[in-house]
Amino acid sequence: xxKTTELSRRRLMQASAALGAGEFSVLHAAELxxxxxxxxxxFGLAIGWLGFIAxxxxxxxxxxxxxxxxxxxxxxxxxGGPFPLAAGIAKAIQMKGGDEICICFLGDAANNQGxxxxxxxxxxxxxxxxxxxxxxxxxxxxxxxxVRQPANRDICANARALGLAAWAGDGNDAEDVCHVAAxxxxxxxxxxxxxxxxxxxxxxxxxxxxxxxxxxxxRNAAEFExxxxxxxxxxxxxxxxxxxxxxxxxxxxxxxxxxxxIAAAFDFARRSSFPIRDRALDPVYAQ
Numbered sequence: 300x301x302k303t304t305e306l307s308r309r310r311l312m313q314a315s316a317a318l319g320a321g322e323f324s325v326l327h328a329a330e331l332x333x334x335x336x337x338x339x340x341x342f343g344l345a346i347g348w349l350g351f352i353a354x355x356x357x358x359x360x361x362x363x364x365x366x367x368x369x370x371x372x373x374x375x376x377x378x379g380g381p382f383p384l385a386a387g388i389a390k391a392i393q394m395k396g397g398d399e400i401c402i403c404f405l406g407d408a409a410n411n412q413g414x415x416x417x418x419x420x421x422x423x424x425x426x427x428x429x430x431x432x433x434x435x436x437x438x439x440x441x442x443x444x445x446v447r448q449p450a451n452r453d454i455c456a457n458a459r460a461l462g463l464a465a466w467a468g469d470g471n472d473a474e475d476v477c478h479v480a481a482x483x484x485x486x487x488x489x490x491x492x493x494x495x496x497x498x499x500x501x502x503x504x505x506x507x508x509x510x511x512x513x514x515x516x517x518r519n520a521a522e523f524e525x526x527x528x529x530x531x532x533x534x535x536x537x538x539x540x541x542x543x544x545x546x547x548x549x550x551x552x553x554x555x556x557x558x559x560x561i562a563a564a565f566d567f568a569r570r571s572s573f574p575i576r577d578r579a580l581d582p583v584y585a586q
Contacts, residue, residue, distance in 0.1 A: 400484065406435070466483055466494075
């Protein structure tokens, strides 16, 4: 295990304890783990080269390490694809025993997929330990909700109709996210079966990429600026300052730690061996 990987896991555990709900901080660890795996900082360039992206090219032992450290099953381009997979993972957790839960993230458009209703129905029928988290940013790429579903539809109501307990919260308020998440996780771990949470939020930049895309015309400046004024980081910093926290020092320390993690990952990758030519086809065919 590399020093940066251990640091990523330690930060995950620290953040989890701070949040109380725990699992939501897994996203940060997953991002760092992805950077290290793609860059070679986990297994070295020889077998770290992009194999993580396709979840291939890693032997059974290393795959077990990958899943154990990151606790993430990867991403799926197919909208609605993760719902049944999350239910399956939750079923495995249920059969194994313990207080682990599976968390499945989705957007506001994905709940229109048939797999959403089918999976949540079975999750409730089998009382599975799975939490479905909807990040509602009002748009499916460039399509507003008004052209995708009836007016005033309550996404949480969709989940409740299938028997799940459901909560809605402010996705731009870190404290509210923690409280809602904690309630949902506690509900599941108490043996009450699956739960659903919806967090209202907004994306500033384009659907995929680092640029702004307001020039396309699918949203107006007033809406954009209104949501940008609710920046979750800015609002959290303001609260900390009001409580007497030295926010500038806190931010500087966090940025130094993150920069060091990234630098260490790239340094390890640069010092690692290049992919082995004879192994180029290993992830393609069954061995």
